Amino acid sequence: xxxxxxxxxxxxxxLASLPMVRALVASGTSVVxxxxxxxxxxxxxxxxxxxxxxxxxADGPVEGGGDFTAALPLVFLSExxxxxxxxxxxxxTFAPDVILADELALAGRLAAKxxxxxxxxxxxxxxPCEKFSICRFWPKTPDTHPARAAAAQLAAxxxxxxxxxxxDLYAIFEGTGDFNVCTLTRAFQPEGxxxxxxxxxxxxxxxxxxxGASWQPPQDGRPLIYTSLGSLFNNWPEFxxxxxxxxxxxxxxxxxxxxxxxxxxxxGPVPENxxxxxxxxxxxxxxxxxxxxxxAGTGSAMEALYFGAPCVxxxxxxxxQLTAARMLHTGIACASIARAELTPQRLAHAIDxxxxxxxxxxxxxxxxxxxxxxxSAEGAAQAILRFMGG
Numbered sequence: 001x002x003x004x005x006x007x008x009x010x011x012x013x014x015l016a017s018l019p020m021v022r023a024l025v026a027s028g029t030s031v032v033x034x035x036x037x038x039x040x041x042x043x044x045x046x047x048x049x050x051x052x053x054x055x056x057x058a059d060g061p062v063e064g065g066g067d068f069t070a071a072l073p074l075v076f077l078s079e080x081x082x083x084x085x086x087x088x089x090x091x092x093t094f095a096p097d098v099i100l101a102d103e104l105a106l107a108g109r110l111a112a113k114x115x116x117x118x119x120x121x122x123x124x125x126x127x128p129c130e131k132f133s134i135c136r137f138w139p140k141t142p143d144t145h146p147a148r149a150a151a152a153q154l155a156a157x158x159x160x161x162x163x164x165x166x167x168d169l170y171a172i173f174e175g176t177g178d179f180n181v182c183t184l185t186r187a188f189q190p191e192g193x194x195x196x197x198x199x200x201x202x203x204x205x206x207x208x209x210x211x212g213a214s215w216q217p218p219q220d221g222r223p224l225i226y227t228s229l230g231s232l233f234n235n236w237p238e239f240x241x242x243x244x245x246x247x248x249x250x251x252x253x254x255x256x257x258x259x260x261x262x263x264x265x266x267x268g269p270v271p272e273n274x275x276x277x278x279x280x281x282x283x284x285x286x287x288x289x290x291x292x293x294x295x296a297g298t299g300s301a302m303e304a305l306y307f308g309a310p311c312v313x314x315x316x317x318x319x320x321q322l323t324a325a326r327m328l329h330t331g332i333a334c335a336s337i338a339r340a341e342l343t344p345q346r347l348a349h350a351i352d353x354x355x356x357x358x359x360x361x362x363x364x365x366x367x368x369x370x371x372x373x374x375x376s377a378e379g380a381a382q383a384i385l386r387f388m389g390g
Contacts, residue, residue, distance in 0.1 A: 001388055004091055005033045005048070006101040006108040008079055009055045011231050012299040013102050014039050016124040016183045019207035019377030020384075021100075022046035027381055032094050034087050045208070051090055056082030068317065070141040073151040073169050080106035081154060091115065098388055103127075106172065110162045120384055121177030125298045125319065126184070127199060128174040131191040135173040137318055179387040184302060185374040188326055200383035203375030204306035206283065215281055218253045223290035223355055225254045226309070228280060230295035233316040233339075234259035240267045242344045243293075246351065247271060252290075255280060291354035296324040296336070305332050306375055308368030310354040310361060312347075314339060330371075331363030 005021055007014045014035060025031055025047035033048040036055035043050045056079040084107045091099070091111050100120045101108020112119035126134045141148055148169075155167040165171055179198055186192035186201040195201075218224060225247060229236060240256070247254045248271040257280035258264070264276045282300070286292065286307040294300045296313040301323050304311050311333040313324035327333035334357065335350035353360060 001029045001098070001385070002094065002096040003029055003031050003098050003100055003384075004087075004094060004096045004111075005031060006053075006083075006087065006099065006105040006111070007033075007035060008076065008102050008104045009036045009039075009053070012297050013104070013124045015042070016205050016299045016302075017100075017102065017122055018042060018046050019205040020122075020181065020183075020202065020380040021048050022207050023377045023381035024384065027385060029381075029385070032090065032096070034083070034090075051087070053083050053086055067145075067147065069138040070145050071147040073167070073172055074147045074154070076104050076106055076172055077151050077154040077158070077167060079104075080110060080158070083107050084110050087111065088114065098384075100384070101177070103175070104172070106158075106167060109164055109167075109175065110158060112177075113162050113164050118179070118388070119177040120179045120181065120387065121175070123180060123182040123184075126322070127180065127182045127189060127195065128176070129191055129194050131194050133170075133174050134319055134322065135169055137322070141169075179384065181380050181383065183380075184298060185305075185371055187370065187374065188302070188305070188330060190322075190326070200380060201374070202377065202380035202383075204302035204371060205377050205380075206303070206306055206375065207377060208283075215255070215277070215284055217285075217288040223252045224285075224288050225250075225252050225291045225293065225351065225355075226257075226280070226282075226285050226289045227254070227293040228257040228282065228295065228300065229259065229314065229316075230297050230300070231259060233295065235261040236339070237262060237266055239314070239342070242342065242347050244268070244271050244274065246344060246348045247274060250351075252355075255285060257282070291351055293351075296320040296327060296333075298323050301327050301332070302371070302375070305330065305367055305371035308332075308365055310334060310364045312350040312354055313337070314342060331360075331367040334360045 031048040032051050033043045034051050034053040037052050040050050098118050099108050099112045103121050103123045158164055159166055181200050183202050183205050185203040254274040256276050286309045289309040292304050292309040292311045296315040313333050313336040315321040315324040316339050324336035334353045
């Protein structure tokens with residue numbers, strides 16, 4: 001079988017897809033994977049053929065505010081407009097049997113419609129159903145909003161040129177493929193039991209991946225605190241101003257993944273027990289982590305569940321708030337604190353709970369056991385092959 005994979009150019013979406021791509025390649029499937037150049041190494045590590053794609057909706061810093069969700073349809077429509085001209089000729093030449101595409105990689109929908117190919121949609125976050133849809137929680141935005149008006153014009157162009165249904169907010173975020181893979185466990189997905197046979201819940205996608213960061217676990221038995229605020233809202237020096245005085249007084253190791261916006265010199269004096277990295281090899285760190293302070297992205301949530309890393313959640317947008325609530329529900333997180341409500345006292349208390357509360361730690365271990373039983377990249381690959389009749 002021959003397949004192409006089309007992600008959106010955001011780190012969490014790319015990384016969550018790679019284990020199942022690796023499993024497909026191992027099964028004998030020939031895969032061409034489109035991605036921005038910075039992902040070449042991790043893509044080639046799967047055995048797929050890397051094909052460069054422009055980084056249109058790149059995963060750099062994004063300021064939220066009231067217009068963040070208003071702009072999302074335009075962001076993903078613009079991504080599709082920016083990449084479809086590059087990837088479509090490659091797809092036509094390769095002649096795949098199926099298109100695999102991220103839920104938000106609208107170019108995948110355009111290509112599948114244009115070439116009359118089956119579409120497997122990959123949900124690296126929450127999947128939609130009749131009882132649940134993530135976008136139904138968002139603030140209502142009038143159609144006259146400039147970003148929504150521009151999105152409507154672009155969507156109309158796609159309907160004319162590719163024959164796809166009008167891609168408004170709900171079509172974008174509630175669309176499904178001919179077959180669908182979700183990289184959450186069914187238990188973590190809201191209303192998970194209501195999904196039919198066209199959905200496969202693959203759970204945490206864990207596989208070795210290339211990393212330029214060098215890290216070795218501590219050998220002295222002291223607990224490890226790991227912090228990562230994701231790739232969108234990580235420009236938050238005030239968080240470190242609260243964290244550093246707390247951990248300076250603790251007998252712990254701390255690893256902080258800063259992202260590509262903050263510099264160590266922006267953060268003032270760094271405690272001796274703190275290591276700052278621009279990007280951290282998260283899959284290497286989490287198995288050794290005693291407290292994971294996370295933005296509550298779905299990829300990080302699934303990885304924390306898989307490795308049983310006790311979490312403190314600091315969500316900063318609507319989807320992360322939902323994920324933090326799901327993490328509390330499953331037992332892998334002991335606290336969820338919104339950015340505007342974070343204080344040194346609340347942060348210190350949450351860290352202490354994650355490190356020392358025996359009842360919470362027992363729940364986190366059980367949550368990890370269940371997640372591991374429900375997670376399989378190989379299962380996702382086999383589900384795709386069964387759908388294709390292989």
